[in-house]
Amino acid sequence: FLGVPLTLWLQSRLVMRMGEFINHVSVAEAMGSMYGKRIQIITAVSSMLARVGYMAIQFQIIARVIVMLFRIDSEVATIIATSIVIFYSAFGGIKSVTFTDVLQFFTFGTVLPVLALVIWRSLKDPSEAVIALSSNPIFDFRQVFSWNSKSLSALGMFVYCAIPTMQPELFQRIAMTKDVRQARRVLTYSAGGLLLVYLISWWIGMLVLADNPGLARTEIVPYMVSTYTSPGILGLLGAGIIAMAMSTADSSLNAMSVMFSNDFVKPLTGQKAGSVMHARAFSVVAGSFALFLALYQKDLLKLVLLSVSFYMPIFAIPFLMAVLGFRTSKKAVLLGMVAGGLTVVLCKVFFPTANAVVWGMVANHAMLLGTHYFLGEPGGWLKIDPNSPLGLERAARREAWKKRKEALKNFNLYAHLNQLLPSTEGYYTLFGVYALLATFIGLFTIGRAEIEAYEGIYTGISNTMLWVTSAFITYPIWPPLLKSKRFITFFWPLGTAAILLFTGTLLVIISHFNAVQVFVLVANFLLMTLFLRWPTAVVLALLSVSSAALLFVQHTAQALPWEAIGPLQLRFLYSVLIFTGLLLAFFAYQEGYKRLINKNVALQHRDKDRQASLIQVSAEKQA
DSSP: OTHHHHHHHHHHHHGGGOTTTTTSSSHHHHHHHHHOHHHHHHHHHHHHHHHHHHHHHHHHHHHHHHHHHHOOOHHHHHHHHHHHHHHHHHHHHHHHHHHHHHHHHHHHHHHHHHHHHHHHHHSSOTTHHHHHHHHOGGGOHHHHTSSSHHHHHHHHHHHHHHSOOOOHHHHHHHHHSSSHHHHHHHHHHHHHHHHHHHHHHHHHHHHHHHHOTTOOGGGHHHHHHHHHOOHHHHHHHHHHHHHHHHHHHHHHHHHHHHHIIIIIIHHHHTOSSOOHHHHHHHHHHHHHHHHHHHHHOOOHHHHHHHHHHTTIIIIIHHHHHHHTTEEOOHHHHHHHHHHHHHHHHHHHHHOTTSOHHHHHHHHHHHHHHHHHHHTTOSOEEOOOOTTSHHHHHHHHHHHHHHHHHHHHHTOOHHHHHHTTSOSSTHHHHHHHHHHHHHHHHHHHTSOHHHHHHTHHHHHHHHHHHHHHHHHHHTGGGOOTTTTSHHHHHHHHHHHHHIIIIIHHHHHHHHTTSOHHHHHHHHHHHHHHHHHSOHHHHHHHHHHHHHHHHHHHHHHHOOOOOGGGSGGGHHHHHHHHHHHHHHHHHHHHHHHHHHHHHHHHHHHHHHHHHHHHHHHHHHHHHHO
């Protein structure tokens, strides 16, 4: 499922090419604007069939949660879930559906961390999760990434999930945006948010596996409910899962209803606009079909593959080619759709274990290009308009790369480091005082056993850092020869990295990843990003941390004590979270400062223009 956030990120790249489609109501209407009503109707039908299967999946999920919460019959729960979603989507409209999706996402996003924390606290020894990760054979890379049927099946699912298919409800969201740039930002943020949700979900699975590795697939959720959830947590969990499933189901149902009214009834009847009554009536009919499918098919994975079999092999290829700038005739698109659909049917009949969706898309693509080039159909690859959003973005990207190449070609290390020096001498003294306190407080917090075990490293740190920190404290009274720019230009970044990161990493290692030492190291890195520009800080951090680890291994002939991380993982995550918050605050300050500077420059230019205008008016009056 890493492919799912990946496909959102890929769609964020493609959306810059969709300026001509953003004013359409649906993907079927966008296809119809290029290839006519027949292609529009086929796209609408394939999209509606796919969404029916996808809705059935959500109805099953809602029903299973209702069964867990209220202990009622599964079929009754499915009917209740379907009725709620149909009523809400039919009378709520796209605006209320979209706003509610935001609230439902926050509900689900709040429940996941709470559940993870509850399971974590219920473990007798939290390091069991780390042990399970390192010892369980299902996490062995040699087994996961090998040429066997399971790995190939997972690879096929990854390809399927990563293909940017532009689902109907996603196209609706893009059409609601202000412009393609806003759509790109939204999709990029969504990819990151979805990856975070998956990471938390996988962490929950890891914790359950560590607690009870013998569970069957069907027993996992009931075990979580019976073991980890109190009535309050159970209610939150049920509400979160139902909210997210409803969010997906009502979005799909709304998109289907719009396509039925706008892209099926309207082209067939010749109406100028789609009817709201048609859309509402179809919501009831489509929801009923999804209910029947949910009651008939209980395997969620089969439902997923069944639903996309009607959509991706038929619609995805011609639309993606159009977004990329390829145009052809109606005949080529129609033959490609037929080839994709027939390939899926043949695969399901004669090769049931094959990934019919992927092979259907391959057949569609081959037929589309083959028909276009062998039959000499009109069209081909379009040239990008230089004034289009994509053309302007490409020009800006080329200009940015040109500047980077010039900066790299003309890079001068001494000039770059010279720009990083503090503006006043007092900064050196203040930094030296801080470094002295931080280093010796860190040394005092090391336990007696660790001092005796690593006496050489401990003594080396105390002696060396005393000299370096004293040098910074006394910088204002240095003799002129040592105060020369060439010496301090190199001593400032190297000394800062040595005190804050090299020494900090050694203290973390010899303290066996003590939480206080880890937090101090994280804070020191943030301080370096304040004193130095972040690219320089990152390079120095990598060099300092790797050098400290290498020194420890070479000096002690011991491996790094990774086993000590396990029980302290949660506190380490707290440190990372605090660091991230402070870093975001720092970047927000920088952005605000830049905006103030830009505004000040703009006001200065405006004032100069006004003065020039007044001088010109005064000169004209005197003349």
